[in-house]
Amino acid sequence: MEPQTEFLSLAEELLCYILSFLPYRDILWCTSICRTLRQTYLSSSELQYIVEISGQQLLVIPNTDDSIPISKRLQRLRDEAHAWFKVDTHPFLKMVPVTWAPLSRENIVAGGHFCSWDPIGDTAMILPVHPKPSQQSIRRNWLPETLCSVPHSRKFDVFMDPAQNLIAVAYAVDHKTVYINLGALNGDGVHPQAAGERLVLSDDSRTVTGNAKLKGFGRHIALSCRLHDESNSVWQLQIWDWKYSTTSSSILSGAVLDESGGPVEFCFLGNNRLLVIADNLNLYSFENMSQTPEFLACFLIPIPSMLLECLPMIDDIGIFFDLDEMAAAMPIPWEHWGPSNTRIFQQPFRSTINGNRVLQRLHVGTGSSQFILQLLDFSPLAVKNGRGLGRVVKEPSTTCIIVDRFGTRGESLTTSLPYVQVVFSDRKFDRAHSQLREMWIDKDRIYMLSKSPRYPKDRLEVIDIKPDLQSVWYQLLMIS
Numbered sequence: 001m002e003p004q005t006e007f008l009s010l011a012e013e014l015l016c017y018i019l020s021f022l023p024y025r026d027i028l029w030c031t032s033i034c035r036t037l038r039q040t041y042l043s044s045s046e047l048q049y050i051v052e053i054s055g056q057q058l059l060v061i062p063n064t065d066d067s068i069p070i071s072k073r074l075q076r077l078r079d080e081a082h083a084w085f086k087v088d089t090h091p092f093l094k095m096v097p098v099t100w101a102p103l104s105r106e107n108i109v110a111g112g113h114f115c116s117w118d119p120i121g122d123t124a125m126i127l128p129v130h131p132k133p134s135q136q137s138i139r140r141n142w143l144p145e146t147l148c149s150v151p152h153s154r155k156f157d158v159f160m161d162p163a164q165n166l167i168a169v170a171y172a173v174d175h176k177t178v179y180i181n182l183g184a185l186n187g188d189g190v191h192p193q194a195a196g197e198r199l200v201l202s203d204d205s206r207t208v209t210g211n212a213k214l215k216g217f218g219r220h221i222a223l224s225c226r227l228h229d230e231s232n233s234v235w236q237l238q239i240w241d242w243k244y245s246t247t248s249s250s251i252l253s254g255a256v257l258d259e260s261g262g263p264v265e266f267c268f269l270g271n272n273r274l275l276v277i278a279d280n281l282n283l284y285s286f287e288n289m290s291q292t293p294e295f296l297a298c299f300l301i302p303i304p305s306m307l308l309e310c311l312p313m314i315d316d317i318g319i320f321f322d323l324d325e326m327a328a329a330m331p332i333p334w335e336h337w338g339p340s341n342t343r344i345f346q347q348p349f350r351s352t353i354n355g356n357r358v359l360q361r362l363h364v365g366t367g368s369s370q371f372i373l374q375l376l377d378f379s380p381l382a383v384k385n386g387r388g389l390g391r392v393v394k395e396p397s398t399t400c401i402i403v404d405r406f407g408t409r410g411e412s413l414t415t416s417l418p419y420v421q422v423v424f425s426d427r428k429f430d431r432a433h434s435q436l437r438e439m440w441i442d443k444d445r446i447y448m449l450s451k452s453p454r455y456p457k458d459r460l461e462v463i464d465i466k467p468d469l470q471s472v473w474y475q476l477l478m479i480s
Helices: 004-010 012-019 024-032 035-042 045-055 070-086 334-339 379-385
Strands: 095-098 106-110 113-118 123-128 140-142 154-161 166-172 180-183 197-202 206-216 221-229 232-240 250-255 265-268 273-277 281-285 293-298 353-354 357-364 370-377 391-393 395-402 411-415 419-430 435-439 445-451 457-466 471-479
Touching: 012 024, 012 035, 012 045, 024 045, 035 045, 045 070, 070 357, 106 154, 113 154, 123 154, 123 281, 154 206, 166 206, 180 206, 180 221, 206 265, 265 370, 273 357, 293 334, 334 411, 353 435, 357 419, 357 435, 379 419
Parallel strands: 095 471
Antiparallel strands: 106 113, 113 123, 123 140, 154 166, 166 180, 180 197, 206 221, 221 232, 232 250, 265 273, 273 281, 281 293, 353 357, 357 370, 370 419, 391 419, 395 411, 435 445, 445 457, 457 471
16 A cells, blocks of 8 residues: 555656546546545546547647636637537527629638638639637638649649648649649738648559549648549548648558549548548558558448548647547448448538538428438547536437439448437428528538529528527628
């Protein structure tokens, strides 16, 4: 008992420091069996923050503003989790006239801004959507031939990151040589923090076919595309540290399984991990841009041709299974990871995701003539504590899988990842006359892009969650 006594006699600051290196489950276990450690936990905002953010299964994003105390970050994390269960979808309205490219079809809301790219008209725009005081407000329109100064270039994708004032444009000049221009959203010229004017695709011996997908997270940018030569087609995914070098050897590639499909789907999981959807779910770690990403694990998909998509990450992303515990050299069968760590929904409309929360349409009324919105929160702490007004769903559900883009039905799968369901039943949408085009969510807002029945403009509706006031602020942007 003497070593234990010596340990518990340490100063509370040292006990807190030692416990902070443990996984959150071990922190809870230690504090549940020792009164001294329990008191240390209750008096430490840092330990509670570790448990809260890990319990919600969110990735820890480095704090760039050291002026925010850990206690305030902890309170905000808890408040935001509660606030989503108290959303009022009929708040005060405000109209702000804006303009945008009418043919735009690549739209996203990120960093308090609405970003849009029209590949047909070769135009783009960004406008602020009720930005917070700490956020930079950017408003700009790009006319034809201004996204890229190279004549007759073919644009593949445009990526905007308002938080870093970055616009990246992927293009080709001869169907083989692919570049990614790095510019500033609020001005012309090269981005001041970029390693150079443009990033260069490593393989220029084969033709880039079809579309390409450009995504970024922090200091990393990745381009997914399909390459073709006389003998075969392959998919390729290349990652750059755009602040460090314009070249990179961090490349993944593989055989194309579906000739009619687009580039391989992928998404960043924090600063150094990547999830790639090829024939299965493959997890990689990338640390050095001069090396191929390190393969960590392969999660087998029960139906190889089932349609999966990596939804864009805005600020953080929820992980529904413990990657560290499940990573292995051998492929992990679906039966070992899938049923208890996933939930499959049969939805005719696309959902939107941020962190552990998913926003969906839910059909109601006779013959599903109407629909309402519902929020699904997969945070383990939300499920365990039964927070807010939502209903905890733990019962398994069985869904028939659509295996191709023609609606072909495959086998049925049963999944049981628990979640909290919050139904916003106070506002109904008429399915036949609904003008809702797209919707997004971020950490504390819901965005809905709709056609306006009264005005010759589209409208972007913004519901802003205010946890401290337990209310919402609502803005209506009229988009011409």
